Amino acid sequence: MTSSTPRTRLIATDLDGTLLCDGGTVSDRTAAALAAAEAAGIQVVFVTGRPPRWMQQVSAHIGGHGVAICSNGGAIVDVRRGELLESFPIAEGSVLAIVHALRAALPGVAFAFEHPRGWAREPGYELRMWGDDAEQAVDPAERLLADGRVAGVFKILAKHPSLDPDTFLTEARRAAGHLAEITRSAPVAMVEISALGVTKASTLASWCREQGIDRTEVVAFGDMPNDLEMLAWAGHSYAVANAHPEVLAAVTHHTTSNDQDGVATVVEELLKALEPR
Template identity: 85%
Template sequence: MTITPRRTRLIATDLDGTLLCDGGTVSARTAAALAAAEAAGIQVVFVTGRPPRWMKQVSPHIGGHGVAICSNGGAVVDVRRGELLESFPLGAADTLALVQALRAELPGVAFAFEHPRGWAREPGYELRMWGDDVQHDVAPAEELLADGRVAGLFKLLAKHPTLEPDTFLAAARRAAGHLAEITRSAPVAMVEISARGVTKASTLASWCAEQGIDRTEVVAFGDMPNDLEMLAWAGTSYAVANAHPDVLAAVAQHTFSNDQDGVAAVLEQLIEQR
């Protein structure tokens, strides 16, 4: 692990698999490092695939601004106030085209929808993730799209019952990559779909421009394919040791795993250098 000397004004970090321990918690060391970074004048922004509704447990660590970039760039949220500040939604027509393209090429696929009022899913979309059991609409995708129940969609999710995760991602991109941004972050065969041009990088770049922060002043951390664009955009980037092989190959600098407080280790050195 090395530190590239330069002025750092913003830390952009993924959550699950990167900043958080495998149980989804913030370790005492990481919490202290985040607080120290903020105290040193370094802004910390969580840039995550999580939907806004999954952000309450990390609210105490979010920093003075209170803002997180969620749903792979699809939503900018004031976590403390529970307020949607900005979104980059998938339109109903585009989403229907995605659903049809993926159904045609990948029989057995099932869909779920993250939107401003919560989430919804098809009957065949299995409940496996934390928070999936909250009250939500269950109906075929075409019905949910037609009646507007998922209007303002941050992210479309698709699961396949038999394919290996990276195989599913590649197949989904072949079938519908011309219609949207398709990536993944989960250990199961689930892909995450955003509007064309909407990634963690695109929304982070907009946030930094509003703050007057240049990309060379950003240090980013990630572990999965949905982090690749952000890691390529930031002036300095780190892959945690437990990252997906594609991320480890694409990012020159590595730090310790999430369970070994890899993000905190870098932050501590950055703060010491200041």
């Protein structure tokens, strides 16, 4: 690191498929690297597609500030206190318009909704992940949206029973991309929908402005299409070896896979560069 290279002040990392091992855990090596970065004055921010309710598993590693950006930028969460600090909702009229547009173009699609009080789903939205069995409202989307049980939606999830995941993303963007940001991070046919202009990058950029951190002082890590905007925004970005082909092609710097502590490998090198010579 030369004197003309901006000092790293913030590490922004995706979780699943990037920082976490395939079993969803933080390895000892990665935990030590994150702790060392915080001790060196580098802020660590988790920037994830996960909803707020799924953050307890990594709360011990979030750093002194305790804040994570969740739901692809749709929410900022104080993980330690379990408190939603800010959310960026989809316009109320747009939620139903998105549902109708995707249903018309992609028969068989089913929906779930993240909102400040929790989440809700349609009966046809298949549960598959830990945490999905938390208390929720279950009804057709139109009924959920009409009776006030779902308000302030900051993320819509849509699943299709048979489409290829990348095909589903392409077709969903064609049908409703004018209404919202549509991306994907799961290995199944599931797309994740946020308000227009709301991405991991937009919320991270806002957080950094508040902290007085320039984008050139940010190092970012990711693996899936929902990370692309963040990786393009950050001054220095890395794709883990197991990343989606589109991410590997878009990012100049690569590191080893999530199961081989790819994030920790880079963080350790960053910290070595800070050591006095």
